[in-house]
Amino acid sequence: MTKTDDPKPHPRQPALQRRLVDAYEVTIRPDPAEAPLAATLARDLRHAATTEQEPPQTQAPGLVTSRLPALLDAMPASPLADTLRPLAQTLDWYQIYDATHVDPALAGGLMAGQVIGSRGILHSRDLYMGLFLLAPHVTYPLHQHAALEIYHVLAGEIYIRHGRAKLSMHIGAGGHSITPPHQVHELRTGNDACLIAYVWTGDLTGENWWWEPQDDGSWDRVCWQRQLDSSWSATRREPLCEAEILRAGDR
Numbered sequence: 001m002t003k004t005d006d007p008k009p010h011p012r013q014p015a016l017q018r019r020l021v022d023a024y025e026v027t028i029r030p031d032p033a034e035a036p037l038a039a040t041l042a043r044d045l046r047h048a049a050t051t052e053q054e055p056p057q058t059q060a061p062g063l064v065t066s067r068l069p070a071l072l073d074a075m076p077a078s079p080l081a082d083t084l085r086p087l088a089q090t091l092d093w094y095q096i097y098d099a100t101h102v103d104p105a106l107a108g109g110l111m112a113g114q115v116i117g118s119r120g121i122l123h124s125r126d127l128y129m130g131l132f133l134l135a136p137h138v139t140y141p142l143h144q145h146a147a148l149e150i151y152h153v154l155a156g157e158i159y160i161r162h163g164r165a166k167l168s169m170h171i172g173a174g175g176h177s178i179t180p181p182h183q184v185h186e187l188r189t190g191n192d193a194c195l196i197a198y199v200w201t202g203d204l205t206g207e208n209w210w211w212e213p214q215d216d217g218s219w220d221r222v223c224w225q226r227q228l229d230s231s232w233s234a235t236r237r238e239p240l241c242e243a244e245i246l247r248a249g250d251r
């Protein structure tokens with residue numbers, strides 16, 4: 001029996017994982033068009049193999065210590081928010097991107113704390129789930145990855161667009177956006193910081209491709225590779241080809 005059709009989670013699954021899945025399923029209300037992807041996310045969250053681990057006691061980045069308390073206070077109550085709230089300050093928060101390839105203000109404006117993952121409270125190689133904190137006035141540029149992803153806004157607001165020619169969608173607290181595998185997408189914050197709950201599942205190939213416009217009007221894509229500590233480091237670039245544009249839903 002495969003992970004896909006097994007209806008029962010592992011009997012020794014940590015209680016926290018069961019609470020997270022139960023909370024996720026009653027909090028996320030997908031519309032009919034996205035229900036299959038939302039169901040995949042919930043199923044994978046329920047079935048991910050996890051083990052409890054003690055996160056290292058590192059100093060949280062300044063953005064997290066300065067913004068997280070107010071974001072947690074502003075979070076509207078929901079089963080998922082109420083499950084994550086007591087965990088948020090205990091996570092091993094880290095800067096997602098190193099600043100060697102991007103503006104330090106951007107790199108320093110994107111922080112994550114894994115609940116499930118290699119550096120989460122629940123260690124897993126099957127799936128990533130956690131909190132994502134974005135500073136005000138940050139644009140996380142167009143990018144694509146093989147994983148299926150959901151962003152559920154816990155506090156603040158975000159603008160997300162799924163393609164170069166697409167309009168941004170506004171997502172406030174309680175709303176969500178599901179990004180299918182390889183779909184190109186961009187996140188932008190306004191005047192306020194934003195706190196998001198995310199799940200990454202499916203093909204966890206450690207590549208995240210940023211799309212970059214070039215001076216001659218063409219586009220490149222730059223490959224960021226996931227490092228052992230879960231941060232991303234830029235490794236190579238290539239011209240953006242037509243096949244990738246089509247696969248990325250950019251038409």
Ligand SMILES: [Fe+2]
Pocket residue numbers: 145149179185
């Ligand atoms: Fe993404």
